[in-house]
Amino acid sequence: xxxxxxxxxxxxxxxxxxxxxxxxxxxxxxxxxxxxxxxxxxxxxxxxxxxxxxxxxxxxxxxxxxxxxxxxxxxxxxxxxxxxxxxxxxxxxxxxxxxxxxxxxxxxxxxxxxxxxxxxxxxxxxxxxxxxxxxxxxxxxxxxxxxxxxxxxxxxxxxxxxxxxxxxxxxxxxxxxxxxxxxxxxxxxxxxxxxxxxxxxxxxxxxxxxxxxxxxxxxxxxxxxxxxxxxxxxxxxxxxxxxxxxxxxxxxxxxxxxxxxxxxxxxxxxxxxxxxxx
Numbered sequence: 001x002x003x004x005x006x007x008x009x010x011x012x013x014x015x016x017x018x019x020x021x022x023x024x025x026x027x028x029x030x031x032x033x034x035x036x037x038x039x040x041x042x043x044x045x046x047x048x049x050x051x052x053x054x055x056x057x058x059x060x061x062x063x064x065x066x067x068x069x070x071x072x073x074x075x076x077x078x079x080x081x082x083x084x085x086x087x088x089x090x091x092x093x094x095x096x097x098x099x100x101x102x103x104x105x106x107x108x109x110x111x112x113x114x115x116x117x118x119x120x121x122x123x124x125x126x127x128x129x130x131x132x133x134x135x136x137x138x139x140x141x142x143x144x145x146x147x148x149x150x151x152x153x154x155x156x157x158x159x160x161x162x163x164x165x166x167x168x169x170x171x172x173x174x175x176x177x178x179x180x181x182x183x184x185x186x187x188x189x190x191x192x193x194x195x196x197x198x199x200x201x202x203x204x205x206x207x208x209x210x211x212x213x214x215x216x217x218x219x220x221x222x223x224x225x226x227x228x229x230x231x232x233x234x235x236x237x238x239x240x241x242x243x244x245x246x247x248x249x250x251x252x253x254x255x256x257x258x259x260x261x262x263x264x265x266x267x268x269x270x271x272x273x274x275x276x277x278x
Contacts, residue, residue, distance in 0.1 A: 004080075143185070
C-alpha cells in the first residue's frame with residue numbers, strides 16, 4: 001500500500017491476511033521497516049532493555065519514550081505507528097504526580113505524532129482504557145505476559161497453561177474489545193488459547209510467542225537481527241546475526257587506523273596549498 005495505514009485498515013485485515021508488527025526506536029530502523037512494508041511499527045518500551053541497557057521496562061519514562069517516538073514518526077510514511085505507554089504513564093496510581101493516562105496518551109498523539117498507543121493489562125486497565133478512548137485516542141491492548149507487571153505473574157513464563165488462567169485471558173481479551181481497543185497483543189500464551197481468543201474477537205490479535213493462529217505476529221527488531229544478546233526468549237527467531245557483521249566492521253576500522261591505511265587519498269580532501277606557504 002502506497003499510503004499511510006489507518007486503524008480501519010488494520011481492522012479490515014482480520015481474516016484476510018496476517019498482520020506484521022516490529023519495534024523501532026529511531027529514524028534509521030523506522031525508515032527500513034516502513035520501506036519494507038511492515039503494517040505496524042511499535043515504539044516499544046523494550047527500548048529500556050535493548051537500547052538503554054536497563055533491567056526492567058518499568059525504569060523507562062515518558063521523556064525517553066517521546067524522544068524515540070518522535071524519531072520514528074519522522075521516518076514513517078506508510079506504517080501505523082503505536083506508542084507504548086511506559087509504566088509511569090498510567091500504572092503509578094491516582095494521586096501521584098506522573099499518573100495522568102489521558103494526558104500522557106495525548107502526548108504520544110499530539111507531540112510525537114503516533115497513530116495510537118498501547119497499554120499492558122493491569123488492575124485498572126479497563127477504566128484507564130475507556131478514559132483514553134473517550135479522548136478519541138486509539139488503544140492497542142496487551143495481555144498474557146505483561147513485562148511491566150511480570151513480577152505479579154510469577155515472572156516471565158507462559159500464561160494461560162491451565163483452565164482457570166486460560167479463561168481469565170479470554171475474559172480480559174473480551175473486556176478490552178468491549179472497552180474499544182482496535183487490536184490486542186497476546187504475549188507468551190499457548191497456541192490453543194490464542195486460537196480461541198482470536199476466534200472470539202472481532203478485532204485483530206497480534207501474537208508474540210502466542211503461536212500461529214493469531215491475526216498477526218510481532219517481534220522485537222533487535223532480536224530478529226541478533227543485536228540483543230543478554231537473553232533470547234524461546235519464541236524469538238533470529239533471521240540474521242548483524243552483531244558479528246558490525247563487530248567485523250568495527251575491527252576492520254580499528255586495524256586500518258592503527259596501520260595508517262585509513263584515511264587514504266580517496267577519503268581525504270586535497271588542495272594546492274604547500275606546507276612551506278603556511
